[in-house]
Amino acid sequence: MAEYALAISDAEIERYLLMAERSRHTDGRHWSSAGLVPGAVVADVGCGPAATSVLLASVVGPAGRVIGVERDEQALAAGREVVAAAGVRNVELRRGEATDTGLPSGSVDVVVMRHVLAHNGPDEQRIVDHVSGLVRPGGHVFLVDVDATAIRMLDADPDLDDLNSTYLELHRRRGNDLQTGLRLGRLLRRAGLTVVLHEGSYEVLTVPPGLRPPSWAARAAMLAEGLASPADVDRWEQAFRRMDVAETRPTGFLPQFVAIGAVPA
Ligand SMILES: C[S@@+](CC[C@H](N)C(=O)[O-])C[C@H]1O[C@@H](n2cnc3c(N)ncnc32)[C@H](O)[C@@H]1O
Secondary structure: OOOOOOOOOHHHHHHHHHHHHHHHHHOHHHOHHHOOOOOOEEEEEOOOOOHHHHHHHHHHOOOOEEEEEEOOHHHHHHHHHHHHHHOOOOEEEEEOEOOEOOOOOOOEEEEEEEOOHHHOHHHHHHHHHHHHHOEEEEEEEEEEEEOHHHOEEEOOOHHHHHHHHHHHHHHHHOOOOOOHHHHHHHHHHHOOOEEEEEEEEEEEEEOOOOOOOHHHHOHHHHHHOOOOOHHHHHHHHHHHHHHHHOOOOOEEEEEEEEEEEEOOO
């Protein structure tokens, strides 16, 4: 089982909520083709702190429901708070593995999996095979993932230049290849699904003060594996602080891929 590198914190939860909200614009136009419509039953696998689950709850409405599956207790606890704060009643969170969710086969209309496969290099295909089996005939699997090797920044602090490459090295050592977004169509096809969409785009984001990337949430893991020293972490922290107060806001260019697979009717 691949180890998960990102520690949950308030700043991480804020980032998840921001990215979920932005997904309305980045991939929201594809939701209806994937069956994310009022009344749908959706499994959000690897739901983290449930930011996407809550968003999807508003898409499927009171006649639909969202089952968030997550293996990390800390993320689940944060998810319960996010669900309570949102006041939605059609989200249920449960503990489970993406290779073995415990959900009955053919029981949902749509499986959504956002930014999960990149953390599961050795298990990518097993996960997509399993979640495809959860979907009823004619339903869909909706995947979103990155190509973290192609992230670009403008006006970022030069002391952060090595943070992303160190993060990529951490994943490489764990058997993860963060070009996952490129493989989404192939993973769906090999699971026996018809690929109805596989496309990618750059999300262009003006970085607000206080926002930290996933690589920052992995600093404890990078320290533990000897990939970064306490001095590196200190240098990155100072750089983020300078960026927080910089007049010229940095711009992030985040390559994101969306794929939809249809389960044969
Ligand atoms: C980057 S977060 C994305 C969270 C959510 N999908 C979103 O887009 O807001 C990835 C989440 O997937 C969970 N995860 C990763 N691999 C998993 C697996 N094999 N089984 C269950 N959960 C997993 C992690 O614990 C983490 O909470």
